């Protein structure tokens with residue numbers, strides 16, 4: 498049985514959910530996938546770092562209480578030492594799930610770069626490296642013969658990037674429009690129910706939907722990153738966040754939400770990108786009061802949806818979870834499946850050469 502050894506960078510909601518999945522499902526998951534997953538390193542800001550080449554006992558680390566440190570375990574250290582761990586781990590694949598920095602993507606961009614430079618595959622749910630350094634990191638991965646996978650960077654575990662790459666290969670996508678942030682969509686819905694903004698945000702944090710700084714969710718910078726990723730990967734653009742105009746939810750009051758409901762409308766934070774006649778891309782993030790009959794008006798809670806405008810099929814809409822710890826851990830699993838499929842294809846090609 499083939500095995501992938503993993504180094505988890507960041508041990509918050511998403512990477513913990515991946516560890517739980519591996520630990521709880523055990524051999525049933527191995528049988529289902531046709532390969533084994535083993536965690537050999539973990540780093541985290543608070544817990545420090547842990548390297549055990551024979552495999553970490555995930556049940557043991559998942560049971561560590563508040564204030565615990567990896568320093569008390571064999572192979573443990575009180576500091577994360579990300580660069581030391583990433584460059585020296587026995588893992589073949591680095592799983593990056595630290596916080597998304599919407600300004601320059603750091604420290605995650607460096608984590609991904611170190612992993613690729615040291616010949617390791619990367620899977621990440623972190624939007625920073627993909628949106629802000631995607632071109633560089635993809636080229637680096639190709640040069641080093643490793644994979645850079647990031648399905649969870651848009652719409653969490655809903656496999657929208659791979660869907661677009663594979664299913665739209667023979668047509669032209671002219672534009673995308675969607676609800677691309679679970680937290681803000683959840684918050685808007687709860688405010689329609691009469692909850693105060695702060696209470697709705699606290700619920701979204703508790704449920705594991707929100708960013709470390711939820712301002713990124715509410716004020717649209719998280720959606721700005723996702724629009725950049727969709728524009729560059731699906732529309733073939735090369736835009737940056739500076740090319741995406743942005744207005745967030747602070748421009749919508751509780752009164753506006755009540756008024757919209759009375760008029761048969763619902764506020765949604767809409768991200769969009771469109772290829773213009775001259776080939777350039779126009780992109781934006783803004784709250785829009787959609788009429789109830791609009792296809793995106795019924796997308797509620799942490800669910801997201803993206804509508805692709807295509808030349809041959811008209812509009813194709815994909816909806817599904819846009820946030821959540823387990824849902825996002827599934828995105829990492831789907832990346833690991835893609836990494837394993839790539840490895841098998843390479844082995845197969847070598848055997849036929």
Ligand SMILES: NC(=O)C1=CN([C@@H]2O[C@H](COP(=O)(O)OP(=O)(O)OC[C@H]3O[C@@H](n4cnc5c(N)ncnc54)[C@H](OP(=O)(O)O)[C@@H]3O)[C@@H](O)[C@H]2O)C=CC1
Nearest residue numbers: 507508509510511541542594595596597622623820821825
């Ligand atoms: N949760 C979701 O629904 C989704 C999340 N994502 C993305 O996935 C990533 C992880 O999300 P999530 O798990 O929810 O976030 P969390 O904040 O729960 O987890 C991030 C973890 O990384 C740790 N960390 C921060 N900086 C470092 C560092 N330099 N070195 C080591 N560890 C570090 C944090 O420590 P500390 O808490 O001490 O800061 C925390 O434990 C984020 O980039 C997020 O944007 C993407 C799609 C959906």
Ligand SMILES: N[C@@H](CC=O)C(=O)O
Nearest residue numbers: 678679680707708820
């Ligand atoms: N905070 C984000 C998580 C996924 O990217 C969101 O709420 O959508």
